[in-house]
Amino acid sequence: MNVDVNIKEKIIVIVGPTAVGKTALSLALAKKYQGEIINGDSVQVFRGLDIGSAKATSDEQAGIPHHLIDIRNPDETYNVYDFKQKVDQLIKEISARGKCPIIVGGTGLYIQSVLYDYKFPTTTGDSVLRDKLGEQSPFDLHRQLADLDPASAEKIHPNNVKRVIRALEICLTTGEKCSNQSSATEQIAKYNATVIGLSMAREQLYERINSRVHLMLAQGLEAEVRTLYQAGFGQAQSMQAIGYKEWLPYFEGACSLVDVIEQIQKHSRRFAKRQFTWFQNKMAVNWFEIDPAKPTMQFDTISETVQLFLGKAQ
C-alpha cells in the first residue's frame, strides 16, 4: 500500500518523562512557530486537576491556543480512543488554518495511537460484562482467553487481569480476536511528524521530581485534592492519577503527610521510568538531553531542528 506523502500533515510531537520540562518547551515553540498545542496527557484533560497534573497556568497559556485541556469533569472518563479521534480532527483543523499542531504529552499509548494510526476494536467498554468477569479468578479468566484467543492469551500475563478482561470483552462482544484486531494495524506513520524527546540524567530527574512534589504542595496541592475528595470524586478515574490517589488514606487518617509525599515521589519516579521505556522502545524519537541547571539551554538547538523540519518542502 502506498501512502501519498504529499497529503501528510506536519506535526510536532514533544515527549519525555514527567518533570523534564515539556510544557516550557511547548510554550516556547508555539510562540515562535505560530503553533497550537494539543495536550497528549491523560490527566490534564480533567478540570480541577491543575497543580498535581502540572498544567500550564492560564497566564502561561495566554495567547497560545491549547486543546484537550479541561475538557472533562473529574467524574467523567477519558481514554485512548477519545483522544485519537479528537486529535485526528484537531490536526486537520489546525493545519487547515495554516498553523502547526504541537502534541505535548507523556502518555505513550496516546501518542503512539496517533503517530501510527491505531485501529481500535469496535467494542466500547462494557462495565456490566467487566464486573461479571471480574468476579472470576485470574486463572479461570486466562483459561477462557486461551480458548477464545490463544495468541492473546500467550501475550498477556495471567496476573494482568485488566488486560485479560479487555481481551475477553473483545472476543465475547465482537466475536473477533483481540490479537487479530491489533495486528491489523501496520506501523505506518500517519503524519509527517518530528518527535522531540526531552531526557535528563536519571539521578537529576529524580531530584527534580522529588523537589517538584514539594513545590506542588506549596502551591496548594492538598487543598486541590481535598476539594475533589469532598466533592465525592474519590473513586473516579481522574483520581487514580499520581499526586491524587495518594491522599485518600491521609484524608481517612490512615497515614501521615510525610507518607503521602514519599508515595507521590516514588510513584512519579517509577512513572518516569516507564515513560522512558515506552519512548525509547516503541517510537523513533529525536532525543535532547536537558541540563537541569540550564533547562532552556537546549531550546535553541531544538528550535533549529524544528525550523529545518517546518521549512522542508512537503
Add this chain to the structure above:
RNA sequence: GCUAGAGCGACGAAGUGGGAGAGUCGUGGCAGACUGUAAAUCUGUUCCCGUUGGGUGAGUAGGUUCGAAUCCUACCUCUGGCA
C-alpha cells in the same frame, strides 16, 4: 569499665541455632511488556563470573569438626541494663 543480647546480601524485618541459602517477606534500584481506565495494569531482575552453568558467602581473624551462620577463642561494631 562491667554485663546481657545482637551483627549476612542495596536497605529493613522475620526466622534458623552442627548436614547451610546467596532461602523467605517487605522496601528501594534496574530492566521489560503495553491497541477503549495507560499517571492504569502487569512481568523479570537486584554478591561475583565465562550464566541451561560455576564461584565466593552469615561482623573480622583464628580454632574444633568429615561438615560451622550455628560450638570455642580473640577482636571490632551496635543496642539495652549496671556503674
